[in-house]
Amino acid sequence: MRSERCRKRPSQVYCVLGSARSSAIGRSVLSIIGAGSFAYYTVKDRLPQILTKVIDTIHRNKKKFFEEYGKEGVEAEKKAISIFSKLRNEMQTNKPILPLTDNCQDTDIWNQYLDYQKTLLGNGEDPSWFRSPWLYVECYLYRRIQEGMSFSPPISEYDVFRDVKNESFFQSQQAMMALCTHLQELKKTIASLSKEQRQEEFYRLLQVSLWGNKCDLSISGGQDNSQKSSILASLESLKSFILVNNMDSLWNTLTKGKDVGSENALKTRVDIVLDNAGFELVTDFILADAILFFNLATEVHFHGKCIPWFVSDTTKHDFDWTIQQFLAVNHKWMSKCGQTWKENLKKGSWVYHENLFWTLPHEFWSMEKIAPDLYTELKKSDLIFFKGDLNYRKLTGDRKWDFTVPFSQALKTFHPAPLCSIRTLKADIQVGLQAGIGERLSASDANWMVSGKYGVIQFS
Template identity: 65%
Template sequence: MAAVPALPVSLSGRFKGSVAYFTIKDRLPQILTRVIDTLHRHKNEFFEEHGEKGVEAEKRAISFLSKLRNELQTDKPVTPLEDELPDAALWNQYLDYQRNLPNGNGEPSWFQSPWLYIECYMYRRIHAALAQNPPIDNFDVFKEGKAQNFFESQEAIIALCTYFQELLKNIKDLDEKQLQEELFKLLQVSLWGNKCDLSFSAGEDSSQKSSPLQSLENMVPYILVNDMEKVWSLLVNAKKNRTERSNVRVDIILDNAGFELLSDLVLADFLLSSKLADEIYFHGKSIPWYVSDTTKHDFNWTIRQLGSANHMWMSRCGINWEGNLKKGVWVFCDHMFWTLPHDFSNMSDVAPDLYAELQKSNLLLFKGDLNYRKLTGDRKWEYSVPFHQALNKFHPAPLCSLRTLKCDTQVGLKPGQGEQIQASEPEWMVSGKYGVIQFDAGL
């Protein structure tokens, strides 16, 4: 038997000058400082709602977060979680696993351990700071930023809702070529919507100001892997082979709230309205995560905001989408696994129930950079390694990643393609300027 090639090393803060290093050194402390500031600013509100207990809880949470920031900045060893939350044991097992890696650096610490683990660990500790301090345990420290992104993207949201509602008027008359063109447009809007990422900008404004549809033509050269044809043929074949008993199901593994979520909802509605899919499952985060990731609250809030907007096409979208949820053709799920430190090659072992659920899908759409990092194990791959290989046996169903590049990992490029861009644009992997629509047919 041929030996299985060893996996490349994990991205890590050990590599000075890497995105991982700068994220741990600069961006993560900035995010923690913003979280502390947010709690300070809400002190009066906590007092009004909960009296002295609210203020005491706020103080305890801030002290916990200040200590966390200090541990990070001084590269202290990672400590086990001490809370009673349902996932704590899994996190602590993962810490033991990191400690015992044969090629590890001994005691895991902030700069020496895999970046993916450390970054996820920080967000889980932020969650613990609140969850352990009732009565403010349900406060989402990132909620304001997500709402602000939504409101500051109004023009783009109106443009997209208007375009989509106009499209729906004629959707029954579109021939196959026109349907394909519309799918490709909305896949690209959903791809570039992934630029609106608050963890990437450490919470600075990242809203979508202009109509996302006008610039699509100009953006095509920046899609480094463009597998839209494969997505189209998969959906068309699924539709042709559908029987009365088997629905065509698409799952969207969500990334950011705000404009990006809206672009995903429009894509999902298009798939239903064009009869390319019969049901859509949305997978969000069960706790506030990576500053702008979508929770159930964000998902429902967005649809309510649209439904009550005083703009005809925005409210039409919101009301229709509320209806899709009531009818059960749209389903929102949040599984604990999405906020664990594991990459997806471990899903079948750690969360077999979720893996089995994804196996029911005809197509999995993974949004964004964090999902791409977890798909490929967040490793220093050669650019031309096939996507299928980097997935490392994660093949529950055919899948497609829609992702703008914001970290040092990218696979599936043509030989020499990455090196050529690197020569003229050293920041190409981290600027969010380039994207992929990258498909894997599964087994």
């Protein structure tokens, strides 16, 4: 039985990247899970912990499922728990990666990608949880969670991560209030600000969006990772932890040929490929709001996930729910922001997009071939922001590049428009550093690439 989620997805045309081109990208440099690595820790400890929380969440909602669906809901709860318990055992005992069987729009793409992974191993060996590329295995887990829910009607539409996402949102409300207050005060004074002052304020909100990326529930294993205090007061002290800071390039790209502050801005489009819901999404909303009122663009397009993904990634429900929360809250400036954002969506200056490609395991340099519709859409942009670690891993192919390899080189053929990665480092991959910086940090802090302490605003 095909789930409602499968049926509701937008119709899109995809083809599968041939293995010849994929293997030419370089088998030897692909990051395979090795004992002692951050990838190994992720698959050994963090992913089973996340799956255990999924099982606990479903069990805790047993009463809710009964109230909504009666006996059918209880049976669905049991079935989902059984599926995920089996999945956890597969992972922990290094069983082979299994084909998907849920007959959704992307099922064939995933299964053909599994066939491709088999060609990389050779000798008739099957990819397994600890003998596969980390990026693939981690994405595959969340796709299997989606499959497990699709096999558990009538609770198939239930987002197993929604409770923890909502809790993180409410834990961060004080920090959100501070941001909304700052934004509304800024709007009051906008007419009196010089171009240099506008530039400085834009930089502040870029940094807010950067450090908002620390709030990642997939890294914390679903534990509380909310932002409880205002981030604005910390920006100056955090500047030294930005390893690549290309904010000047962003400003120059957005202001090229424009009279900053003029009401008659040329039609310009900025895209934001979203990462986490909760506090980070709010920082992205604040940045998008500022981009419009600074007349740096006339449209902001957001790209979210079409299924629950990496615990806290933004779905359409999370996007809409967040704006509804702002409209309903008893805080003058938060509700004002909510009204503005709702109006932006209504008049088309904000646009939300979904595409199946964002929840495939493929690197972004395959997008033009696999999801040409999405690549064509992104080519319409004047600047694309890619938020967070997973997007960075897919931008760079999750390869073990030297630290000094230029960002543009690591992107390979992927360049639909000028683009910028905004991420705090939570995976052991980083390019575009000045000579010696990576080595110096490695010598002084063994966890510098995975702790979220450091960040980049990296432009190509």
